[in-house]
Amino acid sequence: MSEGMSGxxxxxxxxxxxxxxxxGWLKSGVAGASILVLDPAPSDAMKANLxxxxxxxxxxxxxxxxASILFLAVKPQVMDAVLPDLKALxxxxxxxxxxxxGKTLAFLAGHLGQAAMVRAMPNTPAMIGRGVTGAYANGEVTEDQRATVHDLLKVSGPVEWVASEADIDAVTAVSGSxxxxxxxxxxxxxEAGRKLGLPADLAMRLARETVAGAGELLHQSSDAASRLRQNVTSPGGxxxxxxxxxxxEGGMQPLFDDAIAAARQRAQELGS
Incomplete structure (x- = not known):
C-alpha cells in the first residue's frame, strides 16, 4: 500500500x-492499525480476528x-441504506x-458525491486466494491510487482492468457468477453418473475431483483451454x-451464451 496514505x-x-x-490484506503485510472496519454485527470469529x-x-x-480508501463490501440491496452515513468519510x-x-459509479456518486472511484467484481474463490477480479477506474483515480487499489485486490487473485464501466456487467456475468x-x-x-448406476456419493466424488483437478491443470498449464481439451480427446474415443x-448445435455454447447474457442483464437491472 502507498506510504503516503492520509487516512x-x-x-x-x-x-x-x-x-x-x-x-488477504493482513497476510500481505497491511498493518491492522491502518484499517477500520465498519460493520454493525460482525461474527464472533471476525471480532476475534480484528x-x-x-x-x-x-x-x-x-x-x-x-478515508484514504473506502472499500464497500456490502450487498447491492442494502447500498441505499448504507451509503448516506458514509459520505462524511x-x-x-x-x-x-x-x-x-450492478451498482454504477453514477449511483455511488449520487450518494457520496464526486470522487475517485473504482468498480470491482471479485468472485467467491477470493475466499481461498484463488479468485479473479475485474475492475474499472473513473477518470479521477490517480496512477498511485490505481496501483494501491490493484495491490489490495490482487491478494485474492489476478486483477483484470477494463476500459469501460459497462464491461463490468459482462465481467460479473462471466467470472463474478x-x-x-x-x-x-x-x-x-x-447426476448423470448416478443415472448410469453409480452410487450417488461415488458419482459426486468423481465429479468433484475431476472438475477440481481439471481446474488445477488449467491453472498450472500455459496451454489454451482448447488445446487441453484436444489433448484428452482421442479420435473416435x-x-x-x-x-x-x-x-x-443446441449444446453447451448456446446455453452459456443465453445464461451469461441473462446474468449481465440482471446486473444492469440491479444498477438501474
Whole structure:
C-alpha cells in the first residue's frame, strides 16, 4: 500500500467477501492499525480476528475521519441504506472501491458525491486466494491510487482492468457468477453418473475431483483451454463421443451464451 496514505483504509462490511479481502490484506503485510472496519454485527470469529490483528472496529462511521480508501463490501440491496452515513468519510484524497454487483459509479456518486472511484467484481474463490477480479477506474483515480487499489485486490487473485464501466456487467456475468456455473456442472456430472448406476456419493466424488483437478491443470498449464481439451480427446474415443453431444448445435455454447447474457442483464437491472 502507498506510504503516503492520509487516512485509514475503511472496510464497510466484514461478511464473506469483506472478510476474505481483510484476511488477504493482513497476510500481505497491511498493518491492522491502518484499517477500520465498519460493520454493525460482525461474527464472533471476525471480532476475534480484528482484536488479534489490531484492526479497529466501529458500528458507524466516526466523526472527523476521512478515508484514504473506502472499500464497500456490502450487498447491492442494502447500498441505499448504507451509503448516506458514509459520505462524511469521503475527502478530496479518498478513492472509493465498490464490489457490489450492478451498482454504477453514477449511483455511488449520487450518494457520496464526486470522487475517485473504482468498480470491482471479485468472485467467491477470493475466499481461498484463488479468485479473479475485474475492475474499472473513473477518470479521477490517480496512477498511485490505481496501483494501491490493484495491490489490495490482487491478494485474492489476478486483477483484470477494463476500459469501460459497462464491461463490468459482462465481467460479473462471466467470472463474478461463474463459480456457480462450475458447481452446477459438478452436480450435473454426478447426476448423470448416478443415472448410469453409480452410487450417488461415488458419482459426486468423481465429479468433484475431476472438475477440481481439471481446474488445477488449467491453472498450472500455459496451454489454451482448447488445446487441453484436444489433448484428452482421442479420435473416435469416449471423450469424443461425449463432446459430439456437448458441442452440437443446441449444446453447451448456446446455453452459456443465453445464461451469461441473462446474468449481465440482471446486473444492469440491479444498477438501474
Amino acid at each position: 485509514p483504509l475503511v472496510l464497510v462490511g466484514a461478511g464473506n467477501m469483506g472478510g476474505a479481502m481483510l484476511s 482484536a488479534e490483528n489490531g484492526v479497529r472496529h466501529a458500528v458507524a462511521a466516526p466523526a472527523d475521519t476521512k 469521503v475527502g478530496p484524497r479518498t478513492v472509493v472501491v465498490s464490489v457490489a454487483a 461463474g463459480p456457480a456455473y462450475v458447481f452446477y456442472l459438478v452436480e450435473c456430472m454426478a 469416449t471423450t469424443a463421443a461425449a463432446l459430439a453431444v456437448l458441442m452440437a
